[in-house]
Amino acid sequence: VVGDDHVLTDPDLTAQYARDWTGRFRGSTPVVVRPASTDQTAGILRVCSAAGAAVVPQGGNTGLVGGGVPLAGEVVLSMRRLAWIDPVDRLAAQVSVGAGATLEAVQAHARPHGLEVAVDLAARGSATIGGMVATNAGGLRVIRHGDMRAQLAGIEAVLADGSVLRRMHGLVKDNTGLHFPSLLCGSEGTLAVVTAVRLKLVSVDAEQTVALLCFASLVEAVAAVAELRAWPVPLDAAEVFFADGLALVTRHLDIEPPVPRDAGAYLLIACGGRSDLSTELAAAVAHLSCAPMDIAVATEPRSRAELWRLREAHTEAINAAGVPHKLDVALPAAALAPFADTVRTRVTAVEPGAQVILFGHLGDGNLHVNVLGAEGDDVDDAVLRLVLEHGGSISAEHGIGVAKKQWLELDRSAEELEAFRAIKRALDPQGILNPNVLV
Ligand code: MLT
Ligand code: ZN
Numbered sequence: 330v331v332g333d334d335h336v337l338t339d340p341d342l343t344a345q346y347a348r349d350w351t352g353r354f355r356g357s358t359p360v361v362v363r364p365a366s367t368d369q370t371a372g373i374l375r376v377c378s379a380a381g382a383a384v385v386p387q388g389g390n391t392g393l394v395g396g397g398v399p400l401a402g403e404v405v406l407s408m409r410r411l412a413w414i415d416p417v418d419r420l421a422a423q424v425s426v427g428a429g430a431t432l433e434a435v436q437a438h439a440r441p442h443g444l445e446v447a448v449d450l451a452a453r454g455s456a457t458i459g460g461m462v463a464t465n466a467g468g469l470r471v472i473r474h475g476d477m478r479a480q481l482a483g484i485e486a487v488l489a490d491g492s493v494l495r496r497m498h499g500l501v502k503d504n505t506g507l508h509f510p511s512l513l514c515g516s517e518g519t520l521a522v523v524t525a526v527r528l529k530l531v532s533v534d535a536e537q538t539v540a541l542l543c544f545a546s547l548v549e550a551v552a553a554v555a556e557l558r559a560w561p562v563p564l565d566a567a568e569v570f571f572a573d574g575l576a577l578v579t580r581h582l583d584i585e586p587p588v589p590r591d592a593g594a595y596l597l598i599a600c601g602g603r604s605d606l607s608t609e610l611a612a613a614v615a616h617l618s619c620a621p622m623d624i625a626v627a628t629e630p631r632s633r634a635e636l637w638r639l640r641e642a643h644t645e646a647i648n649a650a651g652v653p654h655k656l657d658v659a660l661p662a663a664a665l666a667p668f669a670d671t672v673r674t675r676v677t678a679v680e681p682g683a684q685v686i687l688f689g690h691l692g693d694g695n696l697h698v699n700v701l702g703a704e705g706d707d708v709d710d711a712v713l714r715l716v717l718e719h720g721g722s723i724s725a726e727h728g729i730g731v732a733k734k735q736w737l738e739l740d741r742s743a744e745e746l747e748a749f750r751a752i753k754r755a756l757d758p759q760g761i762l763n764p765n766v767l768v
Contacts, residue, residue: 330372335363335410346387346405347398352652354395354731358385358405365410367485367493367524374522375491377404383761386518388460389431391452393655394730396464396517400765408459411524417442422530423482423499428459428523435528444530447474451641459523465515467726469641472692473565474531476726481510483527488520489757499527512752517728518763520756534601537565538610539633542621543592547571548666549619550594554692555662557598560613562606566599567692568640574647574686578639581646586639587625596621596691597640599633643688647699654708655732656698657689658716659725665694668719675715676700679707695725706735713739731765 337343338360348355364370377384386406387397399405411427417439418424426435432446432453439445450456450468460466462484467476474480483497486509494509513521544550547569554567570578572591579586588595600606607628614624627633647653660668673685680703689696700708713723713736723733723740738746749768753760
């Protein structure tokens with residue numbers, strides 16, 4: 330279907346497709362197939378269906394829950410060659426792209442038109458749009474523009490039997506029955522393989538301001554986000570990290586931070602618009618009921634990037650220190666600080682030598698609990714149960730994958746999971762699509 334050159338069987342070549350980015354999830358595959366078109370994807374799925382061969386679809390392989398790893402010798406369907414990008418539709422502020430286009434490539438394509446994809450994340454150079462849709466990726470700007478699901482104006486996907494669902498005309502209003510972008514986004518490659526996406530675009534902010542606020546505690550940082558939201562300055566991001574993460578990042582990058590190292594919580598906020606909003610932001614910060622202990626502000630691209638780097642480099646700095654258990658969770662705003670206060674104790678109770686590093690998207694109630702030095706799954710169990718005790722969700726933006734599959738029944742009801750399974754059976758009766766994840 331794809332030609333010999335795009336069927337990889339040499340273990341030296343297939344190995345990179347059989348493990349995840351963190352090194353925590355490893356499997357094996359007899360073959361990696363690399364289609365370049367929707368027709369080829371459909372052809373491969375017809376062959377696999379006929380052979381009853383299970384398939385793991387894979388984009389940029391930047392996922393963090395093992396959802397793209399062939400754990401039981403599945404065929405890997407690598408979507409990276411479907412990297413086409415159509416001309417930007419300026420009238421509609423939309424663009425159609427192949428599933429294998431990276432976020433960075435689509436951003437570079439849209440920016441000359443003053444437009445960009447609203448979702449942004451640190452893995453932008455490798456993460457593919459198809460993978461971001463399959464996992465309903467969130468990232469750094471959900472507080473302003475929503476998650477990946479909110480950016481979809483159309484989708485094309487191939488079902489397990491090779492049939493193609495296509496609705497890419499990008500109509501803002503289209504109330505003609507079931508909405509496949511909603512159904513497939515977040516289904517983690519279990520219902521269909523996404524081959525193309527019609528994305529809504531937003532205008533690029535001409536002026537941007539980034540500020541790093543140091544607070545004595547997370548309670549103060551959470552309160553600050555709530556107060557800042559009430560100001561007429563649209564927050565683009567409200568990110569959090571802590572002194573232990575800052576220490577790891579500055580050591581990893583060999584840099585000195587522009588703020589003291591011993592704050593109780595660091596809140597990175599960004600805002601942007603047509604004009605410079607730094608004066609409005611400064612006024613909003615000056616009115617906070619709990620004044621920050623220290624502040625660093627950046628309006629120039631270079632200094633903004635330096636502040637962002639302190640937050641974005643957490644992932645690579647943690648990975649450089651070991652193989653982390655990554656637990657991406659969501660909590661109600663009022664539960665963020667109580668959860669953060671307890672989680673370290675819960676983890677060290679089951680794994681005394683473990684190190685817990687927290688960071689995340691405070692404005693979305695989304696914390697990333699990273700645990701270094703954990704052997705088995707006990708820490709995952711302790712953290713996820715604590716999340717549920719606090720009324721949270723066991724996955725905010727990374728998905729369930731294989732990493733959290735065993736805890737899904739604690740979070741979703743038996744009736745919900747049976748509905749998941751019924752949909753799965755209807756669309757993939759043989760169960761060949763990404764069989765190790767979700768249900
Ligand atoms: C992030 O927020 O940086 C990403 O979700 C990646 C991660 O959690 O490590
Ligand atoms: Zn994140």
